[in-house]
Amino acid sequence: YAVKLLVTGGAGYVGSVCAARLVEAGHEVVVVDDLSTGHADAVPDGCRFVEGDLADVAGSLLGEGFDGVLHFAAKSLVGESMQDPAKYWHGNVITSVRLLDAMREHGTPRLVFSSTAATYGEPDVVPIPETAATQPTNTYGATKLAIDYAITSYAAAHGLAAVSLRYFNVAGAHGRFGERHATETHLIPLVLQVALGQREQVQIYGEDWPTEDGTCVRDYIHVTDLADAHLLALDHAKPGEHQIYNLGNGTGFSVRQVIDTCRAVTGHPIPAAVAPRRAGDPAVLIASSEQARVQLGWKPERASLETIVADAWRFTRERHQG
Numbered sequence: 001y002a003v004k005l006l007v008t009g010g011a012g013y014v015g016s017v018c019a020a021r022l023v024e025a026g027h028e029v030v031v032v033d034d035l036s037t038g039h040a041d042a043v044p045d046g047c048r049f050v051e052g053d054l055a056d057v058a059g060s061l062l063g064e065g066f067d068g069v070l071h072f073a074a075k076s077l078v079g080e081s082m083q084d085p086a087k088y089w090h091g092n093v094i095t096s097v098r099l100l101d102a103m104r105e106h107g108t109p110r111l112v113f114s115s116t117a118a119t120y121g122e123p124d125v126v127p128i129p130e131t132a133a134t135q136p137t138n139t140y141g142a143t144k145l146a147i148d149y150a151i152t153s154y155a156a157a158h159g160l161a162a163v164s165l166r167y168f169n170v171a172g173a174h175g176r177f178g179e180r181h182a183t184e185t186h187l188i189p190l191v192l193q194v195a196l197g198q199r200e201q202v203q204i205y206g207e208d209w210p211t212e213d214g215t216c217v218r219d220y221i222h223v224t225d226l227a228d229a230h231l232l233a234l235d236h237a238k239p240g241e242h243q244i245y246n247l248g249n250g251t252g253f254s255v256r257q258v259i260d261t262c263r264a265v266t267g268h269p270i271p272a273a274v275a276p277r278r279a280g281d282p283a284v285l286i287a288s289s290e291q292a293r294v295q296l297g298w299k300p301e302r303a304s305l306e307t308i309v310a311d312a313w314r315f316t317r318e319r320h321q322g
């Protein structure tokens with residue numbers, strides 16, 4: 001069966017991959033994006049593209065009648081969120097509440113929301129279950145948590161069928177869709193820039209963390225596996241309920257292990273230098289995705305770090321070669 005879906009932020013990294021998967025599955029997809037961080041040419045073929053501010057266009061768009069919304073549009077830089085919180089409270093929270101109001105007004109039944117592991121902050125249990133305390137250490141995580149609360153209450157009061165997916169470290173690429181940030185801050189794309197010769201070396205943010213090799217440990221998940229969870233979430237959303245699932249592979253890799261894997265995949269020596277810790281970084285973030293597996297039937301198929309890095313590397317080289 002095919003449905004009509006609105007994908008907000010569908011010109012961005014995760015949004016474009018998810019839009020591509022939805023088109024591949026035969027759905028009718030409308031992408032809305034203000035192109036503040038996304039790219040018009042990242043909107044997959046087969047989608048209708050509306051360029052605009054979601055807060056302004058949500059009402060008129062949803063008035064057309066949609067079966068659901070996948071909401072990716074957001075500001076997502078941790079450092080920037082600390083320096084310019086207004087950009088995050090307005091861009092993330094106010095815009096999302098406007099979207100919820102428009103969905104309510106036009107009777108849009110389903111929502112899948114792009115949440116984050118940053119809602120948990122410094123975890124007291126590892127791997128992190130959905131029942132862990134939510135104590136975000138940065139404004140970005142706080143705004144995503146605030147939206148989760150808004151969704152919970154709209155679902156309970158107005159019958160919305162909602163699912164939030166809390167991503168751990170998303171990486172890799174899906175065909176021609178991958179990570180293209182103007183200001184790159186993420187580890188794997190930065191390391192691959194070194195392999196491509198665009199950067200001299202990679203900095204390791206701290207070697208004195210309480211981990212086996214002293215560098216931070218993260219749970220990396222392939223963007224295609226992540227996108228597939230959104231399709232399952234759409235199917236499993238239930239009226240009046242707000243379900244929340246963590247998405248990761250349940251395995252942690254240290255910064256040094258990631259760099260070593262990138263060396264093996266690219267065949268480049270990739271010089272690395274130790275730098276001070278980065279503010280706001282937790283030492284270890286590993287997901288328990290038990291609930292997504294049991295409740296959604298989600299099964300990541302590209303879980304190995306080699307596969308994730310190899311796909312990111314293919315994408316990076318193809319873009320570089322034009």
Ligand code: UDP
Binds near residue numbers: 169
């Ligand atoms: N990191 C690093 N050097 C970099 C970028 C990131 O050592 O140039 C570390 C960072 O401190 C964190 C891990 O790599 O422990 C993953 O960072 P990233 O920004 O990719 O994702 P985050 O975990 O912050 O969402």
